[in-house]
Amino acid sequence: MHPATIRALYRRLKAANPRPQSELEYSSPFELLVAVMLSAHTTDKSVNAATRRLFPLANTPQALLALGVEGVKPYLKSVGLYNAKSENLIGLCRRLVEHHGGQVPRDRAALEALPGVGRKTASIILNIVFGEHEIAVDTHIFRVANRTGLAPGRTPLAVERGLVARTPAEFKHDAHHWLLLHGRYVCTARAPACPSCLIADLCEYPDKTAGTPSGKASRGTSDERRRPRSRSRRAVAG
């Protein structure tokens, strides 16, 4: 994709949603770290259902550590793989307390050394909490980057590198959320809403969906109509 087209694409996403935010609910860097870690292979909705009950009871590494694995399990039952995630959550808290003074570290290696935290989660934390120009690639972003031609790649890491290299600096902070929301609500896996997509004329996907005889997309609607409002309780730094 030509650099001028990339710039136009981001401009449109920004105009439609100037301040994109996570749909995960959190009120501190630690809560965000826990929520993102829990969100692997499950929906933000199920994570929010769990953390709405858990965080009022315990929202620091020390408090969760005191609950222990068996103590947090009942709160995580709405989350997929909750047995393993309960173990990881307590292991993560223990490591934060023992190695980082109970704080979320601003360091990729330190983040990825936490139980249950991989490259994607570390990138999200570095981006949202610390304002670094990281672009975490999940399944939605991987799909959008490949379909549009924005940053084609066979692996998430290849796509991430392409996005970081091609995304103009002014859009890097919010690129993750724009592309994620676009993939989640418009450029969906099975039925992308191409006829109502705000970047359709810029997108290089050869198999765009056609409109129905009424002129509307067979499924899906535009960003503006379908994107739910962010429910983050407050944005942290960055």
Ligand code: SF4
């Ligand atoms: S035009 Fe279709 S394939 Fe391209 S980004 Fe929009 S929804 Fe996705």
